Every structure is written in structure tokens, then in C-alpha cells.
Amino acid sequence: MGGFDEVESYPVLPSKNVEGVCKFEACDVGMVMDLPEGPLGEERKKATFDWKLMRLNVEEPSYLRVKLAIWSFLESDPLFHSQPTVLSSEEEKRITAKQLMRIRESKFFNDVNGVSYDKKLLYLMALNEAVNTLSPSLSVKFALGVSLFSICVQNLGTERHSSFIKDVWQNKILACVAVTEVAHGSDTKSLQTTATYDHNTKEFIINTPCFKAAKCWVGNLGKQCTHALLFAQLVVGKQCHGLHVFIVPIRDPYTMHPYPGIIVGDMGDKAGLNGIDNGFIMFRKYRIPKDYLLNRTGDITPSGEYESLFQNPQQILGAALETLSAGRIGIMQESVCSLSVATVIAIRYSGVRTQFSNDNKTETSLLDYQLQQWRLFPFLAAAYAQRAFVRKFVLIYADTVRFSMNANEDTIKTVSQMVSAVHAIVCCCKALLTWTCRDAVQECREACGGHGYHKAARLGDIRANHDPCVTYEGANHVLLQQTSRWLLRAVDEVPDLDFDSARFPASELEFLRNFESNLSLKFSANSVNEVLRVDFLIEAYQWLLCWLIKETKQRLASSLDDGENAFMAKNNVQVFYAQTLSLAFAENTVLNYFAASIQEADLSLRPVLAKLHILYGLTCIQKHLRVFYEGGYASGPSLSKLTSEAILEVCQLLRPDAVALADAFAPPDFILNSVLGFADGEVYKHLEEAYTQHGGIAERPVWWSEIAMKSKL
Numbered sequence: 151m152g153g154f155d156e157v158e159s160y161p162v163l164p165s166k167n168v169e170g171v172c173k174f175e176a177c178d179v180g181m182v183m184d185l186p187e188g189p190l191g192e193e194r195k196k197a198t199f200d201w202k203l204m205r206l207n208v209e210e211p212s213y214l215r216v217k218l219a220i221w222s223f224l225e226s227d228p229l230f231h232s233q234p235t236v237l238s239s240e241e242e243k244r245i246t247a248k249q250l251m252r253i254r255e256s257k258f259f260n261d262v263n264g265v266s267y268d269k270k271l272l273y274l275m276a277l278n279e280a281v282n283t284l285s286p287s288l289s290v291k292f293a294l295g296v297s298l299f300s301i302c303v304q305n306l307g308t309e310r311h312s313s314f315i316k317d318v319w320q321n322k323i324l325a326c327v328a329v330t331e332v333a334h335g336s337d338t339k340s341l342q343t344t345a346t347y348d349h350n351t352k353e354f355i356i357n358t359p360c361f362k363a364a365k366c367w368v369g370n371l372g373k374q375c376t377h378a379l380l381f382a383q384l385v386v387g388k389q390c391h392g393l394h395v396f397i398v399p400i401r402d403p404y405t406m407h408p409y410p411g412i413i414v415g416d417m418g419d420k421a422g423l424n425g426i427d428n429g430f431i432m433f434r435k436y437r438i439p440k441d442y443l444l445n446r447t448g449d450i451t452p453s454g455e456y457e458s459l460f461q462n463p464q465q466i467l468g469a470a471l472e473t474l475s476a477g478r479i480g481i482m483q484e485s486v487c488s489l490s491v492a493t494v495i496a497i498r499y500s501g502v503r504t505q506f507s508n509d510n511k512t513e514t515s516l517l518d519y520q521l522q523q524w525r526l527f528p529f530l531a532a533a534y535a536q537r538a539f540v541r542k543f544v545l546i547y548a549d550t551v552r553f554s555m556n557a558n559e560d561t562i563k564t565v566s567q568m569v570s571a572v573h574a575i576v577c578c579c580k581a582l583l584t585w586t587c588r589d590a591v592q593e594c595r596e597a598c599g600g601h602g603y604h605k606a607a608r609l610g611d612i613r614a615n616h617d618p619c620v621t622y623e624g625a626n627h628v629l630l631q632q633t634s635r636w637l638l639r640a641v642d643e644v645p646d647l648d649f650d651s652a653r654f655p656a657s658e659l660e661f662l663r664n665f666e667s668n669l670s671l672k673f674s675a676n677s678v679n680e681v682l683r684v685d686f687l688i689e690a691y692q693w694l695l696c697w698l699i700k701e702t703k704q705r706l707a708s709s710l711d712d713g714e715n716a717f718m719a720k721n722n723v724q725v726f727y728a729q730t731l732s733l734a735f736a737e738n739t740v741l742n743y744f745a746a747s748i749q750e751a752d753l754s755l756r757p758v759l760a761k762l763h764i765l766y767g768l769t770c771i772q773k774h775l776r777v778f779y780e781g782g783y784a785s786g787p788s789l790s791k792l793t794s795e796a797i798l799e800v801c802q803l804l805r806p807d808a809v810a811l812a813d814a815f816a817p818p819d820f821i822l823n824s825v826l827g828f829a830d831g832e833v834y835k836h837l838e839e840a841y842t843q844h845g846g847i848a849e850r851p852v853w854w855s856e857i858a859m860k861s862k863l
């Protein structure tokens with residue numbers, strides 16, 4: 151069958167084998183619990199692979215051990231049990247704040263003290279994933295309040311700030327990251343909050359010039375945080391030196407009263423994530439000590455002048471914002487969690503639910519419908535592909551950070567290439583993964599019909615909580631522009647890029663060395679089998695990326711020739727070209743990382759993983775049919791027709807494995823928390839419980855007298 155038997159020949163990409171990355175104590179198949187008997191039993195028997203083995207393949211086994219321990223801890227504590235009714239947002243905030251305290255007091259939190267940077271990063275990823283699957287509000291609160299704060303202070307601060315890192319890990323303070331202002335979000339360069347240096351008192355005076363400059367949307371700021379990591383324009387004398395980052399005390403940790411000189415409050419109800427207290431703040435000439443400037447990139451000299459490693463404020467801003475990469479990787483990980491959970495719910499439900507009958511005797515399983523397969527299986531494939539990507543990319547990121555911390559004159563060029571490549575990958579993949587999840591959750595909700603809309607199905611909560619991921623930590627449309635800029639530059643720098651280095655994060659781009667010959671590639675397949683192959687995906691993406699780069703460059707150049715300035719010329723190539731380029735690059739990156747992970751998988755798992763790989767690739771390729779025809783890679787109906795047929799064929803091939811594939815990344819029931827997706831498949835029993843647990847059955851409402859017919863007497 152096409153390329154599925156040839157998976158041994160999947161390309162192994164050198165950059166993906168990161169040596170020296172730490173591992174935790176591994177777990178084995180014995181640790182994976184059996185699933186309960188029930189209506190899904192027959193579906194599970196159809197699988198062509200061992201789902202427990204797959205579980206250890208999709209999860210880093212050593213993380214799985216950490217996650218299982220955290221899940222069991224959460225289940226044992228009633229504070230983490232879900233509420234059957236919709237809580238007021240104030241109550242959600244209270245409970246989430248208490249949950250955060252409980253986690254910070256637990257042994258899981260202490261486990262990270264005193265360990266190396268990359269071990270800490272990987273441990274935090276496991277903790278984040280475990281917590282996020284239960285409560286996105288809680289994981290975001292933790293990420294902003296503790297991990298992102300400490301990573302930023304470590305990367306942008308110096309020795310003088312180490313006490314803040316210690317305090318946040320010792321549960322003495324809780325932070326927020328305050329970048330966005332009312333009038334400027336994506337355009338960080340134009341932020342208006344100022345930090346003016348006063349040499350007489352050796353203090354910075356933080357000021358909000360008007361309401362449009364109030365910081366807003368800041369998670370943890372509304373009610374709880376004690377400190378803010380504040381992005382403000384640094385002013386010395388009359389000169390502004392651009393955006394810098396400051397640690398700013400907000401509340402007394404003992405009384406929780408805000409300090410005088412600031413106006414801080416909660417923004418009120420949101421469409422989701424109401425466990426987080428997103429807040430606004432205005433500073434009224436509020437003073438902080440000089441040492442609270444994170445001074446790795448720029449500082450005030452003893453004589454009161456500003457000095458910096460960088461000539462250009464834009465570079466300082468770049469360095470400051472680059473530390474947000476860790477946050478964006480966290481978002482990608484959370485997106486994959488939500489995508490996985492939504493897919494598990496919809497696939498298990500579809501495995502139980504039957505509608506209509508072909509023979510008037512047996513009703514047809516939803517999973518047997520071609521439409522249901524085509525709607526859900528590409529998202530199942532995306533969940534596998536993107537999970538594999540995040541898992542490997544975290545290691546690359548950790549390696550890049552470690553390498554850059556030890557940079558010297560000999561390695562500085564490679565370090566800067568690696569950091570740029572990591573940044574470009576993070577920007578486009580954050581967009582791709584969050585959008586995939588957004589689309590998947592909606593499709594899964596609809597695939598579960600009306601029951602999918604019940605709160606107890608959980609899909610509505612997943613949708614509302616995931617929604618802002620496409621906007622925060624960089625609006626997707628804006629982030630994609632950073633990747634396309636890098637790609638256009640990378641083509642010119644190809645002779646200089648160190649593709650051969652085992653650590654270069656985008657080594658698959660080596661094909662850019664053959665730019666012109668890639669452009670002459672033509673689609674030549676005559677049968678479905680010829681597109682069910684990994685080499686077809688590789689070739690198609692090589693052509694696609696080269697053509698989009700060429701076309702975007704040409705359009706930019708002709709726009710400039712026509713007299714447009716650089717700003718407008720860049721804006722006018724986004725739709726259909728630069729943005730498509732970034733997304734295509736993201737898809738290709740995910741496919742490559744997934745391919746590399748298939749190479750490392752147990753032999754018995756490779757055929758089914760290869761099907762998922764091909765399905766994900768073909769689904770992505772179909773989104774670019776316009777470009778393939780416009781650029782002359784294909785003509786006539788073959789490309790469109792063969793890829794469509796191939797997608798349907800792989801969907802059918804995956805049919806027997808669907809439930810087992812969902813089982814392999816499903817969290818335990820307590821964490822999954824969906825009456826449609828519990829492992830026993832007893833959908834109707836759990837629905838009945840959900841319908842009847844509210845009380846008041848066969849009773850009249852307490853407000854009955856307001857609506858009852860008035861007595862005729």
C-alpha cells in the first residue's frame with residue numbers, strides 16, 4: 151500500500167537528534183493502565199497495533215511518569231474536581247487561585263529547585279501539559295506567574311535579580327507579564343508607558359501618560375499578582391532608549407493591597423479562561439529602585455548615563471521579546487493538548503454512536519461514515535504530527551538555549567543562526583498549531599451533534615478556553631510575518647547557513663541550495679499509490695516553498711519599483727503569498743519532525759504512523775492546490791483528483807485503528823472529564839447522570855410563581 155510499507159526509508163533529519171538532553175526516570179508498558187470494558191471493546195479489538203506501546207511512543211515515557219503522578223495527585227484532591235454547574239467568574243478565579251497555591255505547595259513544585267536549565271524546562275513542560283489538560287486557566291496562571299517570569303528574569307536580568315527567581319519558586323511572590331496597552335498590542339514598539347531615570351534618587355519613575363497607555367489584558371494582574379514584569383520605554387534625560395523590562399512591585403503579599411501610586415483592577419468577564427484575573431493598570435509617577443531594571447542588554451552607569459551592548463533600540467526590543475519564545479512553545483504544547491482531548495472525545499463518541507441503518511437491522515456506527523472519517527481523521531493525524539513536532543522541538547529549543555548560554559567567539563555566528571531559526575519556527579508553528587486546534591474543536595463539537603454542545607461534553611469549554619491562544623503572545627497573522635521575513639532572508643544566506651550542523655533547527659531547508667531545480671519540478675503521478683508516498687510530500691513542499699519564496703520576493707521587488715515604501719510593499723504581499731509561505735513552511739516543518747519521530751518508533755507502530763503522516767501531509771497539500779496550479783507545478787485534474795482519492799483511501803485504512811489511536815493519547819477519565827469521551831464508552835449512562843445530577847427533577851422551579859397562570863378565582 152503506497153509508502154506505508156517503506157517507512158524505514160523515512161528521512162532522518164540530523165538536527166532532530168539532540169544529544170545530551172536530560173531524561174527523567176522512564177516508565178514502561180506496565181505503567182499504562184488497562185481500559186475498562188464497555189461498548190468500545192469491539193472497536194478496540196479491530197486495532198492493528200498495540201495501543202500501550204503507542205502510548206509510550208506518543209508520550210516521552212519519562213514525561214509520562216511525571217504526568218501520571220501529577221494527574222493522580224490532582225484526582226486525589228477535591229479542590230481539583232470539576233463543578234457540574236457554571237460558576238461565576240469571581241468563583242472561578244478564587245478556585246483557580248487556590249489550586250495554584252496547592253500546586254506550588256506540592257512536591258511537584260519543589261522537584262524543580264536546583265536542577266539544570268534544560269531539565270527544569272522539560273520538567274515544566276510535563277507539569278504544564280498535565281495541568282493544562284485538566285484546567286487551561288490553571289496552567290496559564292502558573293506559566294505567567296512563575297515559569298515565564300523566572301525564564302525572563304534569568305535571560306534578561308543579572309545576578310542582582312536572582313532573589314526574585316528564588317522568591318517566585320519559594321512561593322513568596324506571584325508575577326504577571328505586562329506588555330499590551332489599550333491602544334497598542336502587536337505594535338510593541340509604540341508602547342507608551344515610560345520609565346524615566348532619576349539620578350538623584352537612583353530610581354525609575356514609571357508613568358502611564360493616558361488611558362490608551364494603560365496596560366491591559368495582563369493575566370494574574372487583576373486580583374492576585376505581587377509583581378509585574380513590565381515592558382516600558384526607558385528614558386534618560388530627554389532621550390528614549392526604547393523598550394526595556396522592569397520588575398515592578400504591585401501588591402503587598404501579606405495584605406494583598408495594591409501599593410500607592412498605581413490604579414489596578416480586574417477587566418471583568420471574558421468569553422473563556424475566567425479562572426484567570428486579567429487586569430489593567432495605570433501608573434502615576436510610581437517609583438521603583440534602579441536595580442529593578444533587567445539589565446543584561448542595557449543599564450544605567452554609576453554616573454547616570456545609559457549604556458547598552460546594542461546600538462539599535464530595535465535589537466534590544468528583539469532580545470526582550472525573544473524570551474517570549476518559551477511562552478509560545480508552551481502555547482503550542484497546550485494547543486496540542488486541547489486538540490488531542492477534543493479528538494479523543496469525538497472519536498470515542500463516534501465509535502459508540504449509531505445513526506440510520508443500511509439493512510433495517512443494525513444501525514450504522516458514525517465511524518463508518520465516509521463523511522465522519524473525513525471530518526475527524528485528519529485532525530487525529532494532525533494531533534499525532536503536531537505532538538511529535540512539539541516533543542522534538544522542545545529539545546531543539548533547550549539545546550539552542552544551552553548552546554547560546556555558552557557562546558564564544560567561535561560559535562557566536564552559529565548561535566545567532568540557530569536563535570533566528572528557532573524564532574522563525576516558533577512564530578509560524580504557534581500560528582499553525584493554534585489554528586489547527588481552533589478548527590478541530592469546532593469540527594469535533596459538530597461531529598458529536600447536539601450532545602457535543604452540553605457542558606458535560608466539555609467541548610464548549612475547550613473551545614472558549616483555547617480561542618485566545620490565536621491572539622495572545624503574538625497575534626497569529628502578525629507572527630507569520632516574522633517567519634516569512636526570515637525565509638526571504640534565509641534564501642540569500644543559504645551558502646552561509648550551517649545546515650550540516652547536527653543542531654541547526656531547520657536543517658530540512660537544505661533543499662534551498664537547489665532552488666532553481668526545485669522550481670522545475672512537476673507533478674507526474676498517475677495513480678493514487680504514487681501520492682500515498684512520503685517522497686511525494688517532500689517533493690511537493692520543496693516546490694511549494696521555493697515558488698512561494700520566489701513569487702513573494704518578486705512581488706516585493708516590483709512593489710518597491712512602483713514607488714511603494716518598504717512598509718507598504720511588505721504589507722501588500724501578505725495575502726496569498728508571504729503568509730501562505732509561512733504556513734507552508736510550518737506544515738513542512740511539522741511533517742519533517744513527525745517523519746523523524748516515525749523513524750525512531752517501534753517497527754510495529756510505523757505502518758499506522760505512516761498513514762497518519764501521509765494523511766496530515768495530503769490534507770495540508772490540498773489547502774495549497776491554488777498555488778500548485780497557479781505556479782505550474784500541476785496542470786489538469788490529476789493533482790486535485792489523486793490527492794482527494796488518496797485522502798479518502800487513507801481515512802478508510804485508518805478506520806479500524808481510530809479508537810485505539812485516540813486511546814493512545816487520551817488522559818485518564820478524571821482529566822478528560824467528558825461524558826462523551828470516557829474510556830468505558832458508556833455514553834448514554836454518563837449522559838443520564840449529567841441530565842439528572844442537577845436536582846429539581848419533577849419539582850417546580852423556585853421562581854414558579856412568576857410564570858404560572860394566575861388563578862381564575
Ligand SMILES: Cc1cc2nc3c(=O)[nH]c(=O)nc-3n(C[C@H](O)[C@H](O)[C@H](O)COP(=O)(O)OP(=O)(O)OC[C@H]3O[C@@H](n4cnc5c(N)ncnc54)[C@H](O)[C@@H]3O)c2cc1C
Nearest residue numbers: 327328329330334335336367368369618622623624625627
Ligand atoms: C485572554 C487573553 C490573555 C492575555 N494575556 C496577556 C498578558 O498576560 N500580558 C499581556 O501583555 N498581554 C496579554 N494579552 C494581550 C495580547 O497579547 C494581545 O491581545 C495581542 O498581542 C494582540 O494585540 P491587540 O489585542 O492589541 O491586537 P492588535 O495588535 O490591535 O491587532 C488587531 C488585529 O489586527 C491584526 N494586525 C495587527 N497588526 C497587523 C499587521 N501589521 N498586519 C496585519 N494584521 C495586523 C492582528 O492580527 C489582529 O487580528 C492577552 C489577551 C487575551 C485575549
